[in-house]
Amino acid sequence: MSRQTSRDTAPEVAVRKLLHASGYRYRVNVRVPDMPRRTIDIVFPRVKVAVFLDGCFWHGCPQHATQPKANAAWWREKLDRNMARDRETTEHLADLGWIVLRFWEHEASGTVADQVAAAVHRQKTDGAV
Known part of the structure; x- marks a missing residue:
């Protein structure tokens, strides 16, 4: 199991490249607040996505x-x-006011990037960030 990639997987990199090419800036592999040993793959901290x-x-x-x-x-x-840990992490972030988006590795990168961009845009316009 130590050989399993836990970060910078091919689906993550593909989505990040599409988001970056569209002008979105984000952080990667950020720790979940108040939850040790858990990280978020792609984070938009200002809009809490x-x-x-x-x-x-x-x-x-x-x-x-x-x-x-x-x-x-x-x-x-x-x-x-x-x-169970995934559900707990999602609930914890939602309780802190975050929008949590979960996708499967087999989903098309373009579709995922479009949904992420839409959520970030929605948060920016709704939250006036």
């Missing part, structure tokens, strides 16, 4: 998640904890 690009296997994608056959009980518990 947090973007997560979740891997299908590690975060339990309903379309593409697979169940390992070896040591199945351990893996099921591990993946269930990951999904």
Whole structure:
């Protein structure tokens, strides 16, 4: 598991490139406030928009998640904890007034970037930042 990429994955980089090319500026891999060992993939801090690009296997994608056959009980518990942690992180950020956007790694980068840009734009106009 130590070889698994946890940051700067191909889907993250693709979305970031599209956002940057469209003129959006953001931070990457920012710690979640008051939650140790948790980071947000793409952050727009001034408008409080947090973007997560979740891997299908590690975060339990309903379309593409697979169940390992070896040591199945351990893996099921591990993946269930990951999904519970995701829900907890989303709820925590929402309670702090953040807009939380979660996408699966298999979603088209262009579509994801468009949805993120729309959310950031909405926050800028609604919040007059």
